[in-house]
Structure formats: structure tokens, C-alpha cells
């Protein structure tokens with residue numbers, strides 16, 4: 346670990362999808378190596394049990410490094426809270442347990458240094474898909490997986506041509522009106538849930554679209570994922586909220602003084 350790295354008050358990661366072939370485990374392990382925080386929230390879809398149960402399950406040295414680093418962080422005093430998502434749903438049966446390594450929770454409330462109370466939840470509750478059973482969820486996943494495979498092949502070719510990484514999945518999402526409407530509804534549902542509970546905002550993942558902004562006095566933070574966006578959401582010791590790239594660049598920021606925002610990069614623009 347880099348001794349000069351700042352110690353974050355809290356770090357939120359979700360949608361790692363460890364065990365799935367689309368997880369960027371090596372980049373994640375590198376990110377964790379540089380990470381120092383008081384509290385780490387794992388906000389769902391950490392281990393992809395859907396993939397782990399299949400013959401395509403992948404567990405390499407990179408996945409192993411991720412787990413070893415999490416153990417090392419815990420030994421160094423980081424409190425870890427695990428909130429299972431839909432791809433690691435079976436772990437919801439052990440919610441409330443305090444395992445030696447971490448606490449497992451259905452949802453949590455994180456209180457920031459400046460006193461804001463944020464609901465921490467994976468986000469699949471806002472899908473509104475339960476009325477169709479999980480068929481649609483599985484189909485959406487199958488389709489997404491095909492797109493990610495296309496993404497990988499495309500970027501392998503681009504790398505050979507010396508071109509930089511470009512996300513086909515993100516391109517399709519931005520051009521698909523249905524995807525944008527789904528994301529807008531998801532954000533509305535999350536913020537409404539936080540308001541109903543009398544909280545000051547929400548931290549979630551699930552939709553693989555990182556964002557950080559304030560709307561009607563409520564914080565919306567989506568920590569993104571480690572399949573496409575490779576992002577993390579963090580709280581600094583003074584209560585500043587930041588969306589970070591895996592290299593540590595600040596993509597978006599909310600200052601602790603209410604309402605003042607300083608957008609950096611396109612995560613903020615997309616979220617607007």
C-alpha cells in the first residue's frame with residue numbers, strides 16, 4: 346500500500362462480479378492495493394454466484410488477490426459491511442450475522458462526517474421486475490453478457506490498432522431510449538425511497554452506471570461497477586463525497602457544504 350495515499354472515511358464498491366469473465370479483477374486488486382479506509386461497504390453483486398454455479402466460472406490469481414487484500418484491510422482495522430445484491434442473493438439469508446470478517450446487512454445507513462444520513466442498498470429492489478418473476482432479469486443478463494463479449498472482442502482489436510478502450514455497452518445504453526428511461530426510473534425510485542425513510546440520500550449500484558449528484562436536497566450516489574465503469578464512491582474525512590476512477594481520478598464531487606457541486610468529467614454530465 347502507498348503510504349502517501351489519503352485515508353478515506355468510507356469507500357463504497359459494488360458490482361464487482363467476481364467469478365464472471367467480465368470482471369476486471371486485476372484493475373480492482375491494484376485499486377485495493379492503494380486503498381486505505383476506515384469503513385468499506387461492499388454494495389452487492391460482489392461474488393457473482395450465478396457465474397460461480399456455472400462451468401464458465403473463473404477464479405484467477407487476480408480474484409485471489411482481491412480477497413487477500415480485503416482480508417489484509419480488515420486486519421488493518423477497516424470495518425467491512427457486505428450488502429448482498431441479486432447476483433449474490435443467497436447471502437441475504439445470513440443478513441444480520443456478524444461474521445469474523447464482515448457484517449452482512451440487507452441495507453445500511455451511512456452517516457457522513459457532516460451528518461448526512463445515506464441509505465446504502467444494492468438497488469435491485471427498484472427494478473420493479475418481480476411481477477414478471479426473474480425471467481426478465483435472467484434474459485436481461487444474458488443479453489448484457491453477449492454485449493460485454495462483443496465489447497471484449499472489439500477492444501482486443503482496438504488495442505491491436507493502438508486505440509484506447511471504448512465501451513460498446515455504454516454506447517448502446519446511451520443510444521437506447523429504453524435503457525435511459527429505465528435508468529431515470531431507477532434514480533427516481535431510489536431517491537423516493539431515501540425521502541420516504543427521512544434520509545438525506547442514497548448510495549447504490551446495480552445498474553452499472555456511476556453517478557454522483559444532488560437533486561432536491563438529496564444525494565444520489567451510484568458507485569458504478571467493475572465490469573464497465575471501474576469506479577468507486579468515497580467519503581473523505583471532511584465529508585466531501587467523490588466518485589473515483591480506478592486510477593484515482595475524481596470524476597465527480599459534492600462538497601460537505603450543502604448544494605455546492607463541482608462537476609468534473611462526464612459522470613456528472615450524464616447524471617444531470
Ligand SMILES: [Mn+2]
Pocket residue numbers: 389390430431432467469551552
Ligand atoms: Mn445487481
